[in-house]
Amino acid sequence: MQYNHKEIEANWQKYWAENQTFQASNVSDKEKFYVLDMFPYPSGAGLHVGHPLGYIASDIYARYKRHKGFNVLHPQGYDSFGLPAEQYAIQTGQHPAKTTEENIKTYRRQLDRIGFSFDWSREVRTSDPNYYKWTQWIFTLLFNSYYCKDADKAKDIAELVQVFESEGNHKINAVCDDETPEFTATQWKEFSEKEKQEILLKYRMTYLSETEVNWCPALGTVLANDEIINGVSERGGHPVVRKKMMQWSMRIAAYAQRLLDGLQKIDWPQPLKDSQTNWIGRSQGAMVSFSVLSPTLSKGKELGDRIDVFTTRPDTIFGVSFMTLAPEHELVKKITTDAQREAVEQYVKATAKRSERDRMADVKTISGVFTGAYAEHPFTGQKIQIWIGDYVLASYGTGAVMAVPCGDQRDYDFAKHFDIEIPTIFEGVDISEKAYEDKGGAKLTNSDFLNGLTYKKAMKTIIYELEKREIGYGKINYRLRDAVFSRQRYWGEPFPVYYKDGMPQMIDVKHLPIQLPEVEKYLPTEDGKPPLGNAEVWAWDTKTNKVVSNDLIVSSSAVEKSKDNDVYPLELNTMPGWAGSSWYFNRYMDPHNTEEFASKEALNYWQDVDLYIGGSEHATGHLLYSRFWQKFLYDRGVVPVDEYAKKLINQGMITGTSAFVHRVEGTNKFVSAGQKEEFTTTPIHSDVSFVNTSDELDIESFKNWREEYKDAEFICEEDGTFKVSREVEKMSKSKYNVVNPDAICEEYGADSLRLFEMFLGPLEQSKPWKTSGISGVYSFLKKLWKLYHSGNEGVFLVTEDGATKEELKTLHKTIKKVDDDIANFSFNTSVSSFMIAVNELTALKCNKREILEPLVILISPYAPHIAEELWRKLGHNESISTVQFPEFDEKHLIESSKNYPISFNGKMRFMLEFPLDMSKDEIEKQVLAHEKTQAQLQGRTPKKVIVVPGKIVNIVG
RNA sequence: GCUCAAGUGGCGGAAUUGGUAGACGCGCUGGAUUCAAAAUCCAGUUCUUUCGGGAGUGUGGGUUCGAUUCCCACCUUGAGUACCA
Numbered sequence A: 001m002q003y004n005h006k007e008i009e010a011n012w013q014k015y016w017a018e019n020q021t022f023q024a025s026n027v028s029d030k031e032k033f034y035v036l037d038m039f040p041y042p043s044g045a046g047l048h049v050g051h052p053l054g055y056i057a058s059d060i061y062a063r064y065k066r067h068k069g070f071n072v073l074h075p076q077g078y079d080s081f082g083l084p085a086e087q088y089a090i091q092t093g094q095h096p097a098k099t100t101e102e103n104i105k106t107y108r109r110q111l112d113r114i115g116f117s118f119d120w121s122r123e124v125r126t127s128d129p130n131y132y133k134w135t136q137w138i139f140t141l142l143f144n145s146y147y148c149k150d151a152d153k154a155k156d157i158a159e160l161v162q163v164f165e166s167e168g169n170h171k172i173n174a175v176c177d178d179e180t181p182e183f184t185a186t187q188w189k190e191f192s193e194k195e196k197q198e199i200l201l202k203y204r205m206t207y208l209s210e211t212e213v214n215w216c217p218a219l220g221t222v223l224a225n226d227e228i229i230n231g232v233s234e235r236g237g238h239p240v241v242r243k244k245m246m247q248w249s250m251r252i253a254a255y256a257q258r259l260l261d262g263l264q265k266i267d268w269p270q271p272l273k274d275s276q277t278n279w280i281g282r283s284q285g286a287m288v289s290f291s292v293l294s295p296t297l298s299k300g301k302e303l304g305d306r307i308d309v310f311t312t313r314p315d316t317i318f319g320v321s322f323m324t325l326a327p328e329h330e331l332v333k334k335i336t337t338d339a340q341r342e343a344v345e346q347y348v349k350a351t352a353k354r355s356e357r358d359r360m361a362d363v364k365t366i367s368g369v370f371t372g373a374y375a376e377h378p379f380t381g382q383k384i385q386i387w388i389g390d391y392v393l394a395s396y397g398t399g400a401v402m403a404v405p406c407g408d409q410r411d412y413d414f415a416k417h418f419d420i421e422i423p424t425i426f427e428g429v430d431i432s433e434k435a436y437e438d439k440g441g442a443k444l445t446n447s448d449f450l451n452g453l454t455y456k457k458a459m460k461t462i463i464y465e466l467e468k469r470e471i472g473y474g475k476i477n478y479r480l481r482d483a484v485f486s487r488q489r490y491w492g493e494p495f496p497v498y499y500k501d502g503m504p505q506m507i508d509v510k511h512l513p514i515q516l517p518e519v520e521k522y523l524p525t526e527d528g529k530p531p532l533g534n535a536e537v538w539a540w541d542t543k544t545n546k547v548v549s550n551d552l553i554v555s556s557s558a559v560e561k562s563k564d565n566d567v568y569p570l571e572l573n574t575m576p577g578w579a580g581s582s583w584y585f586n587r588y589m590d591p592h593n594t595e596e597f598a599s600k601e602a603l604n605y606w607q608d609v610d611l612y613i614g615g616s617e618h619a620t621g622h623l624l625y626s627r628f629w630q631k632f633l634y635d636r637g638v639v640p641v642d643e644y645a646k647k648l649i650n651q652g653m654i655t656g657t658s659a660f661v662h663r664v665e666g667t668n669k670f671v672s673a674g675q676k677e678e679f680t681t682t683p684i685h686s687d688v689s690f691v692n693t694s695d696e697l698d699i700e701s702f703k704n705w706r707e708e709y710k711d712a713e714f715i716c717e718e719d720g721t722f723k724v725s726r727e728v729e730k731m732s733k734s735k736y737n738v739v740n741p742d743a744i745c746e747e748y749g750a751d752s753l754r755l756f757e758m759f760l761g762p763l764e765q766s767k768p769w770k771t772s773g774i775s776g777v778y779s780f781l782k783k784l785w786k787l788y789h790s791g792n793e794g795v796f797l798v799t800e801d802g803a804t805k806e807e808l809k810t811l812h813k814t815i816k817k818v819d820d821d822i823a824n825f826s827f828n829t830s831v832s833s834f835m836i837a838v839n840e841l842t843a844l845k846c847n848k849r850e851i852l853e854p855l856v857i858l859i860s861p862y863a864p865h866i867a868e869e870l871w872r873k874l875g876h877n878e879s880i881s882t883v884q885f886p887e888f889d890e891k892h893l894i895e896s897s898k899n900y901p902i903s904f905n906g907k908m909r910f911m912l913e914f915p916l917d918m919s920k921d922e923i924e925k926q927v928l929a930h931e932k933t934q935a936q937l938q939g940r941t942p943k944k945v946i947v948v949p950g951k952i953v954n955i956v957g
Numbered sequence B: 001g002c003u004c005a006a007g008u009g010g011c012g013g014a015a016u017u018g019g020u021a022g023a024c025g026c027g028c029u030g031g032a033u034u035c036a037a038a039a040u041c042c043a044g045u046u047c048u049u050u051c052g053g054g055a056g057u058g059u060g061g062g063u064u065c066g067a068u069u070c071c072c073a074c075c076u077u078g079a080g081u082a083c084c085a
Helices: A005-019 A052-067 A083-092 A096-114 A129-143 A157-167 A185-190 A193-201 A252-265 A270-280 A314-319 A338-353 A356-361 A409-417 A455-468 A556-561 A600-606 A622-635 A673-678 A699-705 A741-747 A750-759 A771-787 A805-823 A827-844 A849-859 A864-873 A890-896 A920-938
Strands: A031-037 A070-073 A145-148 A153-156 A206-216 A221-223 A241-250 A283-293 A302-311 A322-325 A369-376 A383-388 A400-403 A472-477 A497-500 A503-506 A539-541 A567-569 A611-614 A648-650 A654-664 A669-671 A681-686 A713-715 A725-729 A899-903 A911-915 A944-947 A953-956
Touching: A005 A096, A005 A750, A005 A864, A031 A052, A031 A600, A052 A070, A052 A096, A052 A611, A052 A750, A052 A805, A083 A096, A096 A741, A096 A750, A129 A145, A129 A206, A129 A503, A129 A622, A145 A157, A153 A157, A153 A622, A157 A185, A157 A193, A193 A503, A252 A270, A252 A622, A270 A622, A270 A648, A283 A314, A283 A383, A283 A455, A302 A314, A302 A322, A302 A400, A314 A455, A322 A409, A338 A369, A338 A383, A400 A409, A455 A472, A497 A567, A654 A673, A669 A673, A741 A750, A750 A771, A750 A827, A750 A864, A771 A827, A771 A864, A805 A827, A805 A849, A805 A890, A827 A849, A849 A864
Parallel strands: A031 A070, A031 A611, A322 A383, A611 A648, A669 A713
Antiparallel strands: A145 A153, A206 A221, A206 A241, A283 A302, A283 A369, A283 A472, A322 A400, A369 A383, A497 A503, A539 A567, A654 A669, A654 A681, A654 A725, A899 A911, A944 A953
16 A cells, blocks of 8 residues: 555544644643734635745644644634725625635635644634624724823823813823814813814824825725835835825824834844834934024024924034925925025926826936025024925925035035035045045034034034024934824725714724625725715614614715714724734634633733744734734733734745746747747746646647647757746746645645645745655655555554664654754754655664654654554554654764764865764874874874864864 | 845755764666556766866955854845935
8 A cells, every 4th residue: 555645634634623633722731832824815816835835834833832742822814804805896796705705715625735733713804793893992992092101101091081181281291193282171171072072083092184195096095105115006006196185093103112122022033123123214313493584584583483304413513504395395385485486386396296106216316496595503593595305205304304415415416416505514524526424433523512523422412402502302203104094995894983073983892893884886986985985874873873774764865964863974994904914813812702802811821922924025014013003902901912923934935937938929939948049039928737847848738728829830849849948936827837735735745745845945035836846755755654564555564673773863863853953943954854764764674663653743743644644553542733742862872873973174084983982082092093104104294183072183284 | 325134066955053065855877677657776966187186165365273154355146125314
């Protein structure tokens, strides 16, 4: 009997499902270990071999940890809200819930076939109302919270109201809207309910505001910054424009510093930490206030307007020779002189027209206009010109800069271009060619009280002076903006919000979830409302605390009109894709809880994720937002830890190996890759399934593939074969290079797939898929099987004899290697160790139980099906998942290898072997003797011998 | 431009604290088995050579008895980011 992977795998998968082998318990004496994968979005295309790479790695680790005696939580679920299902619904009219359900079925079938040890009883789906009930609840919690800067945490908004009632907001140090007015307790009490709500909205962690957003007309929705790449939408590549809209936003910026600090205590890949650090973009500097001088009034008189700028180099303030405002800056209109008005207006208009993309593509061109206005230098009192220029961004800092041409290259270029003075403030530095941006050496000069100081000291001094004179203060600025949370889409979480008197009202958790309404069309309405506006009725009845149902026969227009029937319109936007994925890792701990987000006991037991595996593409999206929510939930006492993943690994991408056939231009003739140089050809993707491992094309299959190739002619190589050329590309349907894991499981089995994906190379690197390589691991499994089955009948043959020293050496060497490798996530090299072990045992013809049992346990994380089969054949009743990983015993290595090699350096290399326990002196003596004979034989003088303890012997020339 | 990562046979890649460079697999070559093929097994496979050896981990230096590993400079590739004041 041969190794029959199909039968073995089907059997064990059935057994695991029936016996709930991998169900984790929330009560256990064992230490907990939480292994998590980034849950997939169930797309219609199904899985390709690249997708399970991370899942296989995490599964190996989860199984390994079970063998090590941990209570392992290893769940899986689906991030099932998303744009593709909605796009499909728009095209076909099919309800996204239906296509999502079908896609999930495909995913589940494919995942099951690979033999993962997921605890499916804990499955979550973000689009399941029982799940998004709690996403909605978190939203209401955010709404009912504000960020207290003194305590540096989010707090209940009720506490803020209490302070307002007793002392107004003078002493409040909280994150809020810039235009929040000051008021006293008496004033607060006199405010109407609506006025109070408007003020509170400026403090809430999630708030409504007129925001300039990235509007994508083609998709009919707003996009977050990380959903835009090079000025076009990540999905579809449609143009994006800036537009003002009333939107929900999240105060993630309040957490900027804590998100940065938190990176210190988590073990995440450095590149990922770097990109989050960049995204948050902390810069330390100062705010400086400049007064605007009236152009018409006599010199020195102030107009009363002030321009605040943020600068990271306040130490260079004496080098300021002009100021630049962003064209969108609010003061531009006011300060521009009549003489300059036309030029300025034209420039502002021209920049507004240019898309983000144009502005980015055109970094080199310097443009700007003088406003005619002047500002006063806060220290020297000099008149300095105020310009506008599009190199200053309205969205960063204050949208205005103090220009120091000698110390900043962009200011320098601008000054050169418009022939503005470039005063120097650096001692002994030549600035005739470019600006001096170095923060190091040069001392300041022409800088009054800063003269002779270098960067560090000058910074301290200038900030002290600015604060003393009340014209500025030290400040830390962040690039991170608040996150827009509204999407004009159908297939997302509805907000638990209705509007009464124009003000948002939260719906209490006991009435949640607010389920998505049925709509006829998934597109925005004709009058530009989001898709939910298509619902016949979408309103909230405050008497019954229910969504008004269709049988109440109240039309939405009637809802808007009627003010006294207790029915109010619901929010039409839905939440963005990152809402559901920002807390799912907590839900796995207690997924069926209907009373709470998750029970305190479950949260306290599981705490956080010990190992999180997923792609690095989520660096500034999911992985930042989820850290933000976790910190918020921690502040509000919902979760016990403020960082949810201790260790994170980014698995690399598995790329595809595309195949190209070459068509002679203008004809229907194809030429084999070896001869394509003789013609002018166009490469065309061929489906990789038509090509064998020697790059030969199956011409018949290719001809039958497309109608247009039916009558094509083929110019072959001399040996009659037709070859394709290969190229490594991203695995994608459109490139016809997708390899389906189902096909691999069918032919080689899931155990081969698992081993091979690990064997391909280091987990974190991206690497091309080559189906030809799988034969190596497949023959390893066959060898393993054959080692314990003899004859054509395949009788299972294991003896009870004691193992020899050689056999024990192989076993323990492998235990040590595999143990170390898994601990270091070096799965590729541990697969090699298995291969070596099986080869060695085959050579020794070892079929002893003493060796087989531990070896099978060792292999089981990688190849669980064959391991389980062998385990049962050995007569065990319990599942292999419950047994302990074998312990490494050094004794076997030492005892069985009495000798170890010692090498010598020098030109001539030779080897001597010594017992491990031999003393240093004895070795030295022997080597010296050896060296003497060698030297004599070769007719040279003996070299000096040095023995380094525990290492190796050197002969020094 | 800036930040980060990486450069080792025909290929994917090993060498985890500085100690026999090229493990393991693919591919290739030869052999066994077979009517033949597949499968399997065995041997070989960094380059070079006058068969003694010589060279060799992107390039050039340095530290060391000894460097793929540590330090400096440079080159190349990949990823991220982009007028962030």
